[in-house]
Amino acid sequence: MRERIVYPDGLRPKEGNRSDGIDRYDLLVVGAGSAGLTAAVEGARMGARVALIESSLLGGERLHSGCVPSKTFVASGRRIQDVKDSSELGVSVGDVSIDFHSVKKRMSDLRALLGGKDSALRLLSEGVDVFPGRAVFDSPRSVTVEDRKLEFTRAIIATGSVPMIPSIPGLNEVDYLTDETVFDLEELPRSMVVLGGGAMGCELAQAFRRLGSSVTLIQDRRCLLPYGEPEASGMVRRALEEDGVDLRLGVDVLSVAEEGGEPVLRCTSGDGEFQVRGEQLLLATGRVPRLDGLGLENAGIEWRDGIKVDRYLRTENQRVFCAGDVCLTPCSTHGAILSAKIALKNAFLPVKRTYDPSGMTHCVYTTPEVAYIGVTLDQALAEGKKVSEIKVNLEDMDRSRIDGATEGFLKVVVNRRGRILGGTLVAPRAGDMISELALAMHEGIKLGDLSWVPHPYPTEAAVFRRAADIWRGRTMTPLKRSILQIWMVLLSKVKDRAQREELKEAKRQVSKADQQPELTELEAPSDKLEESNEKLD
Ligand SMILES: Cc1cc2nc3c(=O)[nH]c(=O)nc-3n(C[C@H](O)[C@H](O)[C@H](O)COP(=O)(O)OP(=O)(O)OC[C@H]3O[C@@H](n4cnc5c(N)ncnc54)[C@H](O)[C@@H]3O)c2cc1C
Numbered sequence: 001m002r003e004r005i006v007y008p009d010g011l012r013p014k015e016g017n018r019s020d021g022i023d024r025y026d027l028l029v030v031g032a033g034s035a036g037l038t039a040a041v042e043g044a045r046m047g048a049r050v051a052l053i054e055s056s057l058l059g060g061e062r063l064h065s066g067c068v069p070s071k072t073f074v075a076s077g078r079r080i081q082d083v084k085d086s087s088e089l090g091v092s093v094g095d096v097s098i099d100f101h102s103v104k105k106r107m108s109d110l111r112a113l114l115g116g117k118d119s120a121l122r123l124l125s126e127g128v129d130v131f132p133g134r135a136v137f138d139s140p141r142s143v144t145v146e147d148r149k150l151e152f153t154r155a156i157i158a159t160g161s162v163p164m165i166p167s168i169p170g171l172n173e174v175d176y177l178t179d180e181t182v183f184d185l186e187e188l189p190r191s192m193v194v195l196g197g198g199a200m201g202c203e204l205a206q207a208f209r210r211l212g213s214s215v216t217l218i219q220d221r222r223c224l225l226p227y228g229e230p231e232a233s234g235m236v237r238r239a240l241e242e243d244g245v246d247l248r249l250g251v252d253v254l255s256v257a258e259e260g261g262e263p264v265l266r267c268t269s270g271d272g273e274f275q276v277r278g279e280q281l282l283l284a285t286g287r288v289p290r291l292d293g294l295g296l297e298n299a300g301i302e303w304r305d306g307i308k309v310d311r312y313l314r315t316e317n318q319r320v321f322c323a324g325d326v327c328l329t330p331c332s333t334h335g336a337i338l339s340a341k342i343a344l345k346n347a348f349l350p351v352k353r354t355y356d357p358s359g360m361t362h363c364v365y366t367t368p369e370v371a372y373i374g375v376t377l378d379q380a381l382a383e384g385k386k387v388s389e390i391k392v393n394l395e396d397m398d399r400s401r402i403d404g405a406t407e408g409f410l411k412v413v414v415n416r417r418g419r420i421l422g423g424t425l426v427a428p429r430a431g432d433m434i435s436e437l438a439l440a441m442h443e444g445i446k447l448g449d450l451s452w453v454p455h456p457y458p459t460e461a462a463v464f465r466r467a468a469d470i471w472r473g474r475t476m477t478p479l480k481r482s483i484l485q486i487w488m489v490l491l492s493k494v495k496d497r498a499q500r501e502e503l504k505e506a507k508r509q510v511s512k513a514d515q516q517p518e519l520t521e522l523e524a525p526s527d528k529l530e531e532s533n534e535k536l537d
C-alpha cells in the first residue's frame, strides 16, 4: 500500500519563525501529482515561496496507479503479441510464455526509477517546501496541514480524481479492483471481468488478455471509446475481439453477488438476461474529482460534482485556482501539466492564458493506438460548421506495408480555408504522431502547409504529407486550374519571344561575320546559333 513521504535527515521544512507561528507562502499547492508538481516547481523557478502539500505519495496517479504501471503492462502485452505475430515477417519463434512476476517487478523498478525526479529531495533542491499530510482550507487564504497553519497569497488545488464507483446493487458486498489496486495483484488472474469500455477498460482488457487472463469487457454503451471517431472505436473493437477479449456492449449490470469466491454479474441487453463471472472484477467506469474533506466551504468555494472554474481555471475565490483531474475531463497527465502551467501564470501574471479543451490531445494505448484532437467530422457538422474531411488509410503508406501494420487511418477535419479543426489517427504509434496536428492547430498552420514539411521516407508520419497533398489537390478548383493554364501559355509565349530575339541576334552576328575575312571570328556566332537551336529544340 501507499507509504508516507520520508524526508532525508534535516530537510523537513523549518517551523514558522513568525511570532504568530504562521507560515506565509506566495504559492500553496495542494496535491503532488503531475499538476501539483508542475505548479510547485515552476512557481519556485518564478521566484515564489512555495509550499506543496501531499497526503499520500509524491508523484500521484501517473506514477503509482495510472500511466506508468498501466503502460508497463501494455508494453509487455505488446511484446508478446509482436513475437506471436512475427511469422508474418518470416521470423519463427517457439512457444512464448509470460512471467507475471517479472512483469510486475519491472513495473515496480520503473516506478522507483521514474519517481526519482518527484522525490522530496529534488523538490527541496528546487526550493519547494514539502508538507506531508492532508490539507484542509480553514479560511479563504489559509490551510491547515497536520496542525500547522499555512497562509497563502495564491493557491492551486491539484487533488486529482478517484474512481467512479457505479451504484449497482450488491457491488459493495464483493471484492473489486480499481486502478488503485489492480497493479498490486500478486498473481495473474485466470479470468477477469472489466466493467467500462473507455481508455482504461480497453487498454487493460487487451493487456491482461495478452498476458494470459481470460477477459470479458462489459460496456453500457453500444460502442467502445464512445467520445471519439466511430471508425476508430470500431477498429479497437475488432482488435480486442481478435485478441480474444469477450466483448459485451450495450449491457446494463443489474446486480453483483459473490458465488464460490468469485463476483458474478447479472446483466441485461437487447438479447435478454445473462450472467458473467470472473476471478477478478476491475472497475473502469470513469473518474470523479477528489474534493472530500478539503474544507472548500471555508475557502468560499462552492462545489457539488466538481469545482466551478472559469476559463482561466480560477475558482470563485479569486486567490484559488485549479489544475489537473480535479477540474478536467477527460483526465490526462499532459492535460494536468498544461493546466498547471496555465493556472500558475494566471495566478501571478497580468497577461492571462485560457485553457482550451479543444486543443487537448487524447490517446488510448491499445493496439492499434487511437489518438485524437479537436472535433470529428460529425461533431463539426452538428455545430453547423462548413467543413470537409481528408482521409488516408495506412494501407496506402509504404512504411505500414513494410512493417505489416496496415490497420489504421488518419482523418483530418478542415474548414474551407484549410484550417485544421480536428483529427483522428489510428496507428501503431498514433500517440507520438498526433503532436504534429496539435502543433499545427496551436500555431494556426494550415493542412496544406504540411505538404512542404520534409517528412522522412519511409515513415508513418508521412501520412500527414499525404493528407496535405490530397487537400491541395482538392483545392485545385476549375477556376484555379484555368488561371494556371493561362499563366503557362503566357509563360511559353514569353519564352518563345526571348528565344526568337536570341536567334535573330545570332543571325545578325553571322551575316556580320560573312562580311569579315577571318574564319576564326566566324566560330563564335555559329556556336551561338547552334546553342540557340538547341534551346529551341
Ligand atoms: C489506469 C490509468 C491509466 C492512465 N493512463 C494515462 C496515460 O497513459 N496518459 C495520460 O496522459 N493519462 C493517463 N491517465 C490519467 C492520469 O493518470 C491522470 O490524468 C493524471 O495523473 C492526473 O494528475 P493530477 O495531478 O491531476 O492528479 P493526481 O496525480 O491524482 O494527484 C493528486 C494528488 O493530490 C493528493 N491529494 C488529494 N487530496 C489531498 C489533500 N486534501 N491534501 C493533500 N494532498 C491531497 C493525492 O494524494 C494525489 O497524490 C491514466 C489514468 C488511469 C487511472
Ligand SMILES: NC(=O)c1ccc[n+]([C@@H]2O[C@H](COP(=O)([O-])OP(=O)(O)OC[C@H]3O[C@@H](n4cnc5c(N)ncnc54)[C@H](O)[C@@H]3O)[C@@H](O)[C@H]2O)c1
Residues within 6 Å of the ligand: 166, 195, 196, 197, 198, 199, 200, 201, 203, 218, 219, 220, 221, 225, 226, 251, 252, 253, 283, 284, 285, 286, 287, 329, 330, 331, 332, 362, 363, 364, 365
Ligand atoms: N491513455 C490515457 O490517456 C488514459 C488511459 C486510462 C485512463 N485515462 C483517463 O482516466 C479517466 C478514467 O478512464 P476510464 O476509462 O475509467 O473512464 P472513461 O470515462 O473514459 O470511460 C468509462 C466507460 O465506462 C462506461 N461505464 C460507466 N458506467 C458503467 C457501468 N455501470 N457499466 C458498464 N459500463 C459503464 C462508460 O460508458 C464509459 O465508456 C478518463 O478520463 C481517461 O481519459 C486516460
